Amino acid sequence: MTHQPSTRLVDLELEVLAKNDLLAARNRGWFEGRGILALNLMSSPGAGKTSLLERTIRDLSSELALSVIEGDQETLLDAERIRATGCRVVQINTGSGCHLDADMLARGLRSLDPPAQSVVFIENVGNLVCPALFDLGEHSKVVIMSVTEGDDKPLKYPHMFRAADVLLLNKLDLLPHVNFDVERCIGYARQINPDLEVLTVSATRGDELERWYDWLRQRVTAAV
Amino acid sequence: MTHQPSTRLVDLELEVLAKNDLLAARNRGWFEGRGILALNLMSSPGAGKTSLLERTIRDLSSELALSVIEGDQETLLDAERIRATGCRVVQINTGSGCHLDADMLARGLRSLDPPAQSVVFIENVGNLVCPALFDLGEHSKVVIMSVTEGDDKPLKYPHMFRAADVLLLNKLDLLPHVNFDVERCIGYARQINPDLEVLTVSATRGDELERWYDWLRQRVTAAV
Numbered sequence: 001m002t003h004q005p006s007t008r009l010v011d012l013e014l015e016v017l018a019k020n021d022l023l024a025a026r027n028r029g030w031f032e033g034r035g036i037l038a039l040n041l042m043s044s045p046g047a048g049k050t051s052l053l054e055r056t057i058r059d060l061s062s063e064l065a066l067s068v069i070e071g072d073q074e075t076l077l078d079a080e081r082i083r084a085t086g087c088r089v090v091q092i093n094t095g096s097g098c099h100l101d102a103d104m105l106a107r108g109l110r111s112l113d114p115p116a117q118s119v120v121f122i123e124n125v126g127n128l129v130c131p132a133l134f135d136l137g138e139h140s141k142v143v144i145m146s147v148t149e150g151d152d153k154p155l156k157y158p159h160m161f162r163a164a165d166v167l168l169l170n171k172l173d174l175l176p177h178v179n180f181d182v183e184r185c186i187g188y189a190r191q192i193n194p195d196l197e198v199l200t201v202s203a204t205r206g207d208e209l210e211r212w213y214d215w216l217r218q219r220v221t222a223a224v
Numbered sequence: 225m226t227h228q229p230s231t232r233l234v235d236l237e238l239e240v241l242a243k244n245d246l247l248a249a250r251n252r253g254w255f256e257g258r259g260i261l262a263l264n265l266m267s268s269p270g271a272g273k274t275s276l277l278e279r280t281i282r283d284l285s286s287e288l289a290l291s292v293i294e295g296d297q298e299t300l301l302d303a304e305r306i307r308a309t310g311c312r313v314v315q316i317n318t319g320s321g322c323h324l325d326a327d328m329l330a331r332g333l334r335s336l337d338p339p340a341q342s343v344v345f346i347e348n349v350g351n352l353v354c355p356a357l358f359d360l361g362e363h364s365k366v367v368i369m370s371v372t373e374g375d376d377k378p379l380k381y382p383h384m385f386r387a388a389d390v391l392l393l394n395k396l397d398l399l400p401h402v403n404f405d406v407e408r409c410i411g412y413a414r415q416i417n418p419d420l421e422v423l424t425v426s427a428t429r430g431d432e433l434e435r436w437y438d439w440l441r442q443r444v445t446a447a448v
Contacts, residue, residue, distance in 0.1 A: 012236055044268040045352050045381060046373025073353065075379045096383055098322065098353040126381070127353050128269050129297065129322040148372040148398065149270025155299045157269060157350070159320055174372065177401050179428075204403075 020134055023102035027137025030109070031120075037223040038120045040138035042160065045126030047146040048170040050078045052203040052212075053121055057085045060213060064220060065118035069108045071100040071125045078123065088112060099131040100124050117224045119216070128153070132160040139223055140165040147171050148178050151185035154192050161192045168212060172202040244358055247326035251361025254333070255344075261447035262344045264360050266384065267368035269350030272394040274302045276368065276427040276436075277345055281309045284437060288444060289342035293332045295324040295349045302347065312336060323355040324348050341448045343440070352377070356384040363447055364389040371395050372402050375409035378416050385416045392436065396426040 031038045041049050050070075057066055067088035070078040079091035090112040092104050105122060114120050122138060124131040132141075143164035145153060148171060154161040161167065167189055169182065186198050199215065201208045255262045265273050274294075281290055291312035294302040303315035314336040316328050329346060338344050346362060348355040356365075367388035369377060372395060378385040385391065391413055393406065410422050423439065425432045 044270065044350070044373075045377055046268065046370070072380050074382050075376070077376050077380065096357065098351075125353065126268070127322075127351060129349065129351050130354065133320065146270070146372065148370065148395070149268075152299070152301050153269055156296050156301065158298050171372070174398065174401055177398055 017133065020102050023106060024135035024137040027102055027106055027109070029137075030106075031137060031139070031223075034114075035117045035224040036114055036120055037118075037220050038122060038136070038138045039219075040122045040124060040131075040136050040141045041144060042124045042128070042131045042141060042164070043126060043144035044128045044146075044149060047126070047144045047149065048203045049123050049126070049144055050081055052144065052168065052170065052201070053123060054081060054085055055203050055206070055209065056121075056213070056216075057082070057087045059209065060216070061085070061087065064216075065115055067112055067114045067118060067120055069100075069105065069112060069120065069122045071104070071123055073097070073125060088114065094125055098125060098127050098129075099134050100136060101134050102136050105136045119220060119224075128157045128160050132163040139219065142166050142168060144168045144170050145185075147175050147180040147182070147185075151181050152188065154185065154189040158192045161189050161196065164193065164196060166197040166199065166215065169198060169200045170203055172200055172207045173205040241357065244326050247330060248359035248361040251326055251330055251333070253361075254330075255361060255363070255447075258338075259341045259448040260338060260344055261342075261444050262346060262360070262362045263443075264346045264348060264355075264362035264365045265368060266348045266352070266355045266365060266388070267350060268352045268370075268373060271350070271368045271370040271373065272427045273347050273350070273368055274305055276392065276394065276425070277347060278305060278309055279427050279430070279433065280345075280437070280440075281306070281311045283433065284440070285309070285311065288440075289339055291336055291338045291342060291344055293324075293329065293336060293344065293346045295328070295347055297321070297349060312338065318349055322349060322351050322353075323358050324360060325358050326360050329360045343444060343448075352381045352384050356387040363443065366390050366392060368392045368394050369409075371399050371404040371406070371409075375405050376412065378409065378413040382416045385413050385420065388417065388420060390421040390423065390439065393422060393424045394427055396424055396431045397429040 068082045070091040082089040141164045292306045294315040306313040365388045
């Protein structure tokens, strides 16, 4: 995030973050006022955020009112995948931008118009670095990591794992084919963030998704 | 990269990029003066940059003088992996920073002190977004993408694929286990960047690495 370690830039970054925090606080109030649970899903590109959402919508849409804000630099591809599930969705394209911010989310929400007492999933730009610094006003930050990425990632990208409330360790189906130690990865993640909840899943094969759904149901009960 | 679409921030970003471009030009001159081929390796976290370097060093260090600049938010893990191969290496930690810039590289190079007529690999921070915008003074930008990331990534992260000179499509060994169409991915990448060279490899199993080594030898012959 620090593009040049000059005092002027650091001051401006703090100003940008402070402005973002105000807009995020307003989003937070809006969600509370409307009884909406908002979750910010963050990961590297290709860790499986969209596949997880497709599956979650398929499995839970008869039980919960769900909608999605999609963030990508370009294309409507993810929104089209979500729309194909029958779910309400809005795509935000950030252009050269590396993350969603609270202002983009507020504008996306006006267009999405999610019903009261519902769940809004925010799929951030695929980036394990920058989105960690920008509060969107969400209830929880969900970091998704795939077992193909290497078990040392929590140590190498600590800001994301420190910011997150829950880690979904995805692509369990690929575990036999890669050199990845699940326990070591979880140990590293908890070394960075002792309060981090960890769920292991395979969004494509369906392994252990019931634990993720239970986590979600508990949050919904508390928030809406 | 655009953290807030305000005029003031856009101006400042242009200023930062202009300052970076000057420092990158100086790095470029330094490389030319010393007869060094410098390559900037960029990818998502976990696409296999370090594994590719380990393997390349093992296979080519008797033939070429190689050294490495490692960029990560935190840890010395990657530098330790490279050092274990016997290769000269310097680690740069960016803290909350999302990419290497030309100034960080210049400082890293002073510490690395690579010999004349050699090759310097620069492993950027794992991020498919921000590093694309920052010229380091390298000869070529190499983007590495793994087949586990989904074949639509060139369309969704076009800035990186437009900036790159060559795409290494890695983890061919996992192709039987994932839903990934190699030809479609290459088509998307060439749609963004018609001049992009594409090499498919498996850094861990060794598939088709000879084509990467040939690409490298050609660049070395031209540069040093």
